[in-house]
Structure formats: C-alpha cells, structure tokens
Amino acid sequence: MGVVHAKVPQNSENSREECSSDPYFHNPNNPTKQRSEYGDPDPDAKDIVVEGIAARVDKIHIDGLQRTKDDYLEDCFEDLLRASNFQDVLVGAHRARLKLEELGCFKNIAVFVDTSKGPGSTPDGLDVTFNVKEYRRLTGGVSTHVGDNEGSLMIGMRAPNMYGRGERVQVEYSHGSKKNTQFSVSFIKPLKGNYRPVITASIFQNHSEFSASGFRERGRGILLDFGFHSYPLVKHNIQWEGIIRDLGVAGKSTSFEVREQSGVTLKSALKHILSVDMRDDNIFPTGGTFIQNTTEVAGLGGDVGFLKNELYLQSNVSLFEDITIQSCLGFGIMRGIGNDMKLGISDKFYLGGPLSLRGFQTRGAGPHADGDATGALGYWAAGLHLFTPLPFRPGKGGLGELFRTHFFINTGNISEFTIEEGEPITNILKNNLRLSYGMGLALRLGNMARIELNYCIPQIFDENDLTQPGVQFGIGMRFL
Amino acid sequence: MQDSDTLKKPIIPSKLITEKFTIELGAQEPWPNDVKLYQPYEVEQILLPDNANCLAVQAFLRMCQLHYDVEPRANAEDMSPTGKVPFIKCGAFVVSELEGIVQFVNNRGITLTDKLDNEAKSDMRAYMCLVHNVLEKAELYICWMDKETYNDVTSIRHGSVYPWPLNHIQNWSKRRSVMKNLKVWNWYDKTLEEVFQEVENACQALSDRLDDKEYFFGSHTELDALVFGHVYSMCTSCLRLNEFQNILKNFPRLLSHCKRISELMGKDTDPVEDLLKVPQN
Numbered sequence: 001m002g003v004v005h006a007k008v009p010q011n012s013e014n015s016r017e018e019c020s021s022d023p024y025f026h027n028p029n030n031p032t033k034q035r036s037e038y039g040d041p042d043p044d045a046k047d048i049v050v051e052g053i054a055a056r057v058d059k060i061h062i063d064g065l066q067r068t069k070d071d072y073l074e075d076c077f078e079d080l081l082r083a084s085n086f087q088d089v090l091v092g093a094h095r096a097r098l099k100l101e102e103l104g105c106f107k108n109i110a111v112f113v114d115t116s117k118g119p120g121s122t123p124d125g126l127d128v129t130f131n132v133k134e135y136r137r138l139t140g141g142v143s144t145h146v147g148d149n150e151g152s153l154m155i156g157m158r159a160p161n162m163y164g165r166g167e168r169v170q171v172e173y174s175h176g177s178k179k180n181t182q183f184s185v186s187f188i189k190p191l192k193g194n195y196r197p198v199i200t201a202s203i204f205q206n207h208s209e210f211s212a213s214g215f216r217e218r219g220r221g222i223l224l225d226f227g228f229h230s231y232p233l234v235k236h237n238i239q240w241e242g243i244i245r246d247l248g249v250a251g252k253s254t255s256f257e258v259r260e261q262s263g264v265t266l267k268s269a270l271k272h273i274l275s276v277d278m279r280d281d282n283i284f285p286t287g288g289t290f291i292q293n294t295t296e297v298a299g300l301g302g303d304v305g306f307l308k309n310e311l312y313l314q315s316n317v318s319l320f321e322d323i324t325i326q327s328c329l330g331f332g333i334m335r336g337i338g339n340d341m342k343l344g345i346s347d348k349f350y351l352g353g354p355l356s357l358r359g360f361q362t363r364g365a366g367p368h369a370d371g372d373a374t375g376a377l378g379y380w381a382a383g384l385h386l387f388t389p390l391p392f393r394p395g396k397g398g399l400g401e402l403f404r405t406h407f408f409i410n411t412g413n414i415s416e417f418t419i420e421e422g423e424p425i426t427n428i429l430k431n432n433l434r435l436s437y438g439m440g441l442a443l444r445l446g447n448m449a450r451i452e453l454n455y456c457i458p459q460i461f462d463e464n465d466l467t468q469p470g471v472q473f474g475i476g477m478r479f480l
Numbered sequence: 481m482q483d484s485d486t487l488k489k490p491i492i493p494s495k496l497i498t499e500k501f502t503i504e505l506g507a508q509e510p511w512p513n514d515v516k517l518y519q520p521y522e523v524e525q526i527l528l529p530d531n532a533n534c535l536a537v538q539a540f541l542r543m544c545q546l547h548y549d550v551e552p553r554a555n556a557e558d559m560s561p562t563g564k565v566p567f568i569k570c571g572a573f574v575v576s577e578l579e580g581i582v583q584f585v586n587n588r589g590i591t592l593t594d595k596l597d598n599e600a601k602s603d604m605r606a607y608m609c610l611v612h613n614v615l616e617k618a619e620l621y622i623c624w625m626d627k628e629t630y631n632d633v634t635s636i637r638h639g640s641v642y643p644w645p646l647n648h649i650q651n652w653s654k655r656r657s658v659m660k661n662l663k664v665w666n667w668y669d670k671t672l673e674e675v676f677q678e679v680e681n682a683c684q685a686l687s688d689r690l691d692d693k694e695y696f697f698g699s700h701t702e703l704d705a706l707v708f709g710h711v712y713s714m715c716t717s718c719l720r721l722n723e724f725q726n727i728l729k730n731f732p733r734l735l736s737h738c739k740r741i742s743e744l745m746g747k748d749t750d751p752v753e754d755l756l757k758v759p760q761n
Contacts, residue, residue: 303646
C-alpha cells in the first residue's frame with residue numbers, strides 16, 4: 001500500500017495532511033461523484049462536460065503494493081498532482097496508468113477517481129485510487145517470435161520486480177525454424193531519472209547458420225547495455241559486447257574463402273544505437289519517420305577490429321486515408337583497423353533477400369565465392385513502396401484490415417566503396433547498381449511482424465548475383 | 481544484362497551436382513602446381529603430435545615427388561575438414577591427415593605400395609596403427625597431461641595465436657577434449673613411467689621390423705613417412721622432458737632411418753646425428 005500526498009501551495013495547513021491508508025473505494029450510489037474507470041466503460045454512464053470544472057488531487061492511493069517500493073512509483077504521478085481541472089485529472093490519471101504499466105511490475109492496473117472526503121480535504125479535492133496487481137515472483141511462458149525470415153519458439157522465465165524497484169532477471173531460450181538457437185540470462189535494472197535510464201547485463205550463447213554464406217557460428221558472450229531517452233522519442237543504447245565466436249563451415253561444399261575464416265575469434269566492441277520512432281504503427285504505418293543509426297567500434301581488446309556505421313531511415317506519407325507511400329533507405333560502411341585485427345565474414349554487410357533487396361536470394365547480391373556470399377565493406381539500399389487496401393476492400397473493418405496490396409521498387413549497391421582520387425563519390429555509389437520491382441500482398445501478423453508475398457522482377461543485377469525472380473516470401477520485423 | 485538462361489533454376493541444387501562430379505573427375509587430372517599444405521606455425525605454435533603428423537605428410541608427398549607449398553595458418557586446425565592438421569588443398573579438394581591424403585594420391589594413380597603384396601600391405605597398416613595408437617597418444621599425453629610440459633610449453637604455444645583471455649579459454653577447452661579422448665583410449669590413468677614404457681615397446685617393435693634395411697618394406701612407403709615424422713619431431717622437440725630422446729638413443733636403427741629421410745627432405749640432420757653419437761646404455 002502506497003500513498004502519495006498532494007501539496008497545496010496556498011494552504012500550508014493542508015500541505016502535510018495525513019491520509020488514511022485504508023483502501024478507498026468509490027460509492028456508486030452517490031450521483032454527485034464522478035467516476036472514471038479505464039478499460040471498463042459503464043453502460044449507464046452519462047456524458048458529462050468535464051472542461052472547466054475546477055478540481056485538484058488531494059490524495060492518491062495505490063492499492064495492492066506488496067514488494068514494490070514507494071519511491072520507485074513517485075515519478076509516475078507528477079502530471080496528476082499538477083492537475084487544476086477535472087480534465088487534467090483524467091488525463092493525468094491516464095498518463096500515470098501508462099507509466100505504471102511501463103514499469104513492468106504490474107499485471108493489471110485499475111483507476112478510480114472519487115471526491116475527497118474526511119479531514120484535510122479541499123472543496124474541489126479528488127481522491128485517485130490505483131488498484132494494482134503485482135506480478136508473481138516468478139513467471140514464465142512460451143511464445144513464438146519472428147525475425148529475419150525465420151520463425152522461432154521462445155521459452156522464457158522471468159523474475160520481475162525482484163527487489164521492489166523494477167529489477168528483473170530473465171532467462172530465455174529460443175529455437176528457430178532454421179535451427180538457430182539462442183540462450184540468454186539477463187539482469188535488467190531501471191534507474192530513476194528523467195531520461196528513463198535502464199541498465200541491462202546479460203550473458204548469452206547462440207548458434208546460427210548462414211547457409212547463404214556457407215558457415216555456421218557459435219557465439220558466447222557478455223552484453224552490457226545502458227539505454228536512455230534524450231527526448232521522449234529519441235532512444236539511445238550504449239553497449240559493450242564481448243563475444244567469443246567459433247566459426248565453422250556448414251558443409252563440404254563450402255568455398256575455401258569461407259573455410260579460411262573458420263576458427264575462434266574474440267570481439268570486444270562498443271556500440272551506440274540511436275533510434276527515433278515517430279511512426280504511428282510498427283507494421284503498416286500511415287505516417288511518421290523512423291531513424292536508426294548504429295555505430296560500432298570493435299577492437300578494444302580481442303582480435304577483431306573495425307569501425308562500422310549503419311543507418312536506416314523510413315518515412316511514411318499517407319496519400320489518401322489508407323493509401324500510404326513508404327520510402328526506406330539503408331546505408332552501411334565499415335573499415336578495418338590495423339593489420340593485426342581481423343575483419344571477417346561474420347561482421348561484413350550483405351544485401352539481398354525478401355527482407356532487403358527483393359528479387360534476389362538471401363545475401364544474393366554482392367561478392368560471392370563458389371556460391372557463398374562473402375560480404376562487403378559497404379552497401380546502400382533504398383526502397384519505394386505503395387501500400388493500398390485490398391482491391392474492392394473485402395472484409396473491410398475486419399479481417400481485410402490485416403492485408404495490404406504492395407507495390408515496390410528496390411535498388412541498392414554493395415561493394416567496398418573505396419574512394420579513389422578523381423572519381424566522384426556518386427559514381428562509386430552507383431557503379432554496378434541493382435534494381436528490382438514487383439508487387440504482392442502484405443499481411444500484418446499481430447503487432448510484431450509482417451508477412452510479404454511478392455512477385456519480384458530483378459531488372460538490373462550483376463552477373464555474379466544470385467537472383468530470385470518470381471514469387472518471394474518474406475517474414476520479419478524490419479523490411480527495406 | 482537480363483538473360484533468360486540465368487533465370488532458369490536447376491532442379492537439383494547446383495552445389496550438389498558439382499560436388500559429386502568433381503570428386504569423380506578429380507582422379508584423372510594431373511597433380512597441379514599450386515597444391516598447398518596447411519599447418520600451424522612451426523616456430524611458435526605447433527605442438528609435438530601435430531608436428532609429427534605434418535612432417536609425415538610432407539615426407540610422404542616428397543617421397544611421391546609431388547610438389548607442394550607449406551602454408552602456415554594459425555587456424556589450420558579449425559580449417560581442416562576433420563579438425564586435425566595437416567590438410568592439403570589440391571584444386572577444389574581439401575583433404576586432411578596422412579591416411580586421407582594417401583588415399584587421395586592413390587586415386588590419382590600415384591602409389592608407393594604397388595610392389596607390396598597384400599600381406600605386406602596389411603603389415604604396413606598394422607605398424608601405422610601402432611604409431612598412431614602409441615606414439616601419437618604418448619605425445620598427446622605428455623603435452624596435455626604432464627603438468628610441467630603443459631605449463632611451460634603446451635599452454636604457451638597453443639594459446640599464442642589467441643588474444644587474452646581467449647588463450648586461457650581455448651587452452652582449457654582443448655585440454656578438456658584431449659583428456660576426454662585419452663580417457664576413452666584408456667591412457668588417462670597411465671603414469672608417466674607407463675607411457676614411456678609404451679613408447680619404448682613401440683620403438684622396439686618398429687626397430688625389430690626395420691632390422692638392418694634402409695626402409696621398412698624395401699623402398700619408401702607411407703609407414704616410413706609416418707615413423708620419420710614422429711621420430712624426427714621427438715628428436716627436435718623443445719619439450720623440457722628429454723625422456724623421448726633418452727628412449728630414442730637406444731634405437732640407432734630408427735635414428736639412421738630418420739636421418740636418411742631427413743636428408744631426402746633437406747632437413748637439418750644435426751639433432752638426429754647428436755643422438756646417434758650418444759653411447760647407448
């Protein structure tokens with residue numbers, strides 16, 4: 001049980017009033033009381049004009065707190081305490097509820113607003129009661145995930161809110177349809193502050209197979225992550241990763257160039273990820289921009305060294321109500337540092353596949369050695385998409401909303417991008433350009449993934465590229 | 481740029497077809513000039529058992545008068561298809577270990593054992609097994625099980641190609657896997673004395689078979705290459721335990737056999753000659 005006291009600036013008497021710590025419930029029989037219960041609209045409710053009604057919050061009760069510490073919740077109620085009219089109270093209560101949800105400590109949260117009674121109550125005073133239910137000490141579950149054209153099953157266990165301030169330990173194991181497995185144990189600790197900082201420390205092991213490049217890899221490592229928001233929508237992650245990677249060839253037919261890179265390496269890298277997400281939806285946005293920039297410096301110890309920067313931009317414009325134009329741009333460049341430091345196929349850039357340059361096989365564009373993609377030090381790729389509802393709109397407002405027709409043009413280039421004197425940079429970038437176009441169907445899968453079934457026509461490609469003209473199936477979270 | 485032929489997809493994945501055909505076609509091709517033999521760095525990295533096997537393969541190729549270039553690689557062991565050094569790359573083929581390479585060379589019609597009858601051939605194979613089962617295991621035992629050797633030589637050399645702290649992790653995991661294998665072969669519980677006794681017995685058997693002949697079966701065979709590999713690397717090993725040398729100096733026949741092949745290989749014969757000069761006990 002936690003109680004937050006409201007302060008009255010002009011009345012010092014009331015500023016330190018004692019609040020009852022009893023659970024406070026509203027009286028539904030009293031018609032003068034205004035009630036707001038989120039997520040459960042009352043069928044008997046009348047419309048009331050809430051604008052301009054003076055109100056202030058006298059007390060905030062939080063019912064159902066067991067191990068969560070009061071000071072961890074205080075920040076959630078700032079807006080609510082500042083409210084001066086009834087509308088502000090409602091908005092503030094809603095925000096507080098969202099913030100409480102974000103803390104990840106509570107299973108469900110109900111909000112009650114009632115007039116304030118008893119000693120110390122002000123004429124316009126309201127009591128706001130949050131009924132929360134904490135997660136159990138240990139929770140677990142099985143879920144399915146989708147990413148990079150692979151579906152995977154994840155088994156997870158979580159100990160949420162261990163010490164009462166949002167700390168949690170997470171154990172996850174996932175097994176993918178392409179035999180990629182991943183296991184991780186992480187400790188996550190949110191910190192107090194305006195920038196919503198979060199510290200994550202995890203150890204992990206993963207097995208991945210890259211059949212398009214003819215190798216498989218086992219990675220074991222440590223990841224330390226510090227995440228914070230410099231503006232509400234601008235998220236930063238500063239990471240350090242120490243990983244031991246054991247690279248092995250996938251089969252007898254693997255090219256010797258890939259075989260040469262087998263063995264064990266140690267990578268120690270600092271990474272900064274900046275993401276700004278202003279889109280209105282993850283899967284089929286109708287407006288807004290998404291920017292992600294990843295900068296990585298490897299070589300602080302270990303024997304892998306490079307500088308790498310990758311940028312992804314997505315911008316959406318709605319032409320009519322649900323006809324959207326989406327433009328995407330990806331650009332990546334990396335350079336090795338020092339002669340002793342390795343820069344291998346695990347870290348290089350690849351292009352091609354249903355999630356990137358459509359109409360090409362996975363990693364199908366760019367350098368190959370005996371059919372195995374060996375990657376390059378730079379790439380750029382761009383896509384222009386037109387998403388429209390299904391023709392004649394079957395299932396409008398229901399099932400049909402999950403589908404979109406999809407027209408696209410993809411273009412891009414992958415190479416080392418070495419700048420030679422006298423050659424303008426635009427020439428280097430557009431030398432050996434690839435282009436493909438096509439149309440198809442896109443399907444929203446939950447709020448997490450998109451499925452695309454496209455008919456693709458690769459128009460311009462290099463003779464060494466592996467194209468995939470015709471129908472191509474893609475499933476994933478991030479598409480070009 | 482768009483070519484309709486390139487858009488047609490073969491019914492069978494192209495990789496599978498090429499693999500099958502190249503293996504059959506490979507037999508008729510002459511020995512290429514760019515054959516490379518991959519092995520760990522001799523000076524700072526290689527360990528006694530690996531060195532023995534690499535020398536054996538080099539000797540075998542030299543006996544067959546096949547051209548090769550040695551290509552040292554820190555990750556040679558990881559590159560090898562069987563996880564063991566050495567291996568050769570001949571055109572599109574990657575073949576590892578002495579037996580595999582002998583078979584591969586035989587497939588091209590080159591053999592050192594065509595004059596041998598079946599009995600001699602199986603005899604030869606038995607002696608090769610003896611070398612693998614006794615000398616190689618003993619070398620592994622000394623390198624990884626003997627604390628002094630492990631700390632002073634093996635861990636430093638094996639870890640030399642990895643950055644800290646990966647060197648310790650790799651040493652630890654390699655040691656664990658070698659120990660596991662030694663357990664399977666029932667060598668784990670042996671004492672150092674027992675191991676040296678086994679080596680002495682094996683040398684005795686080889687020396688008896690060699691008798692006063694120049695080579696085990698009249699002319700060069702792969703057995704000669706294998707025995708040379710092990711004897712030579714034992715003579716030249718920088719292990720602090722010179723027990724191997726003490727054993728070998730009692731077998732002058734093996735030493736002269738080794739000297740003969742080192743001359744063929746153009747290798748330094750001094751370490752072998754030094755041992756030959758030592759009076760036997």
